[in-house]
Amino acid sequence: MTARCIMVLGTSSGAGKSWLTTALCRYYARQGLKVAPFKAQNMSNNARVVASENGQGEIGSAQYFQALAARVVPDVRMNPLLLKPEKDTASQVILMGQVNAELTQLPWRTRSNTVWPVVAQALDDLIAEYDVVVIEGAGSPAEINLHDSDIVNLRVALHAKAQCLLVTDIDRGGAFAHLYGTWALLLENERALIRGFVLNKFRGDASLLAPAPQMLQELTGIPTVATLPMWWQHGLPEEDGVFDDRSITTGAGLVTLTVAVVAYPRLSNLDEFQALKNIPGVRLQWVRSPQALAGLAVTDWLVLPDSKNTSGDLAWLREQGLDRAIAEHAGQGGAVLGICGGLQMLGEALIDPHGIDGNAPGLGLLPLVTVFEREKTVRHTSSRFAESTAGAWSLLAGVPVVGYEIHHGQTVQHSAMAQAGDVAQAVLPGGLGWQNAAGNVLGLYLHGLFEDAAVLQALFSRGQAVTVPTLDSVFDGLADYIEQHFEPGVLQGLLTEKTSL
Secondary structure (H helix, E strand, C coil): CCCCCEEEEEECCCCCCCHHHHHHHHHHCCCCCCCCCCCEEEEECCCEEEEEECEEEEEEEHHHHHHHHHHCCCEEHHEEEEEEEECEEEEEEEEEECHHHHHHHHHHHHHHHHHHHHHHHHHHHHHHHEEEEEEECCCCCCCCCCHHHHCCCCCHHHHHEEEEEEEEEHHHHHHHHHHHHHHCCHHHHHHEEEEEEEEEEECHHHHCCCCCCHHHHHHHHCCCEEEEECCCCCCCCCCCCCCCCHHHECCCCCCCCEEEECCCCCEEEEEHHHHHHHHHCEEEECCCHHHHHHCCCCCCCEEEECCCCHHHHHHHHHHHCCHHHHHHHHHCCCEEEEEEEHHHHHHCCEECCCCCCEEEECCCCCCCEEEEEEEEEEEEEEECCCCCCCCHHHHHHHCCEEEEEEEEEEEECCHHHCCCCCCCEEEEECCCCCCCCCCCEEEEEEECCCCCCCHHHHHHCCCCCCCCHHHHHHHHHHHHHHHHHHHCCCHHHHCCCCCCC
């Protein structure tokens, strides 16, 4: 079996590559085809635990969801190289699901030459096993300063002989210049792979676009095959850590609970909060300043999410004055939740003997100490909240939960504080979850809390069933959308040897 390869390139980051790739995965899976997603290199702090030769490993969340859209089991070959930014100039390198310290230290161009054989083999394996491989590019394929070290855009496209779509964000303005400029900077053999232009995030009367698509085709020989209207609430989690006013979302009905999530610079795994956007009466708000927390009620939740650089984000919290705002909310009895890096921040101290993250004093809201270890914990986890779970989080008492762990730190009781009687209550076994004596501060290593149906039902049912759109319904909606807005025959035509658009 030799798969047909379809690739989604973009004129820039944020053009809509991940969204469109996910939609294509479900569209072709619904044709009865065996489909796999692929992205050679992803730079993201949103990661999921998947199968690997070594047991379990990490891939970017986007490829995880694309695999689910394709109705296949996600594995590390679908994103062989994951870069997790820790600072503006440094990223942790994950190769085939595992942290690779040697590659992390290599310069960018040297790294690319080293990993290309692994990337190519992962892609070849998928091509040999599937009917269709839907490939996502990264950034723009016309980054001419990176062309010689490219392993994620046109080098992949040429290797796979992929039929390529080039998508642009028309809402930004300059879409036709972006498309033409990208095409013009490609080499002749690279241009030959582009089968169609896609205008994404369009608002207004599509007839007003004329005569630009025709003029662009006369210049390039490439047709515009789809104009996709703006669609804010498509239901996919955020791919990148970019927040604006549109990220303040409210489920249907009167707001009864605000969930304020602190958006520090190295926030990671933000996708696990997607379900909260659709809970009736819940308002999800991303905050970066104490002023944004001014209207938070004691009954509202303040969430410290995961971080790829816990010590650095703690320093940022203090610079903003958010440490005082968090302490004030907790001191008034307000509910505080820390997840993974957020749990580590809630403790007394971070101790880093191996130079993994950095030493730092914690926020002191839980009597815990975190020590960073060389080896990373990456695994799926099933557990159950203790019957003794109390206070603001008492609705979780006895509730089973399924999720995943991705962390270097190991967190334990602060021995001196415990001897003095200040003891954190274990609410999940094995150091997975802790609660303060008052019951309002909860820290968990477990990701995926708000993706678990039993947890959502316990926290938000109020005596009625909680209805949240399933991922399957989201994926089907994406497939329906592109089927409606692509020119007839284009999506099927991409599967033929000689595409006719």
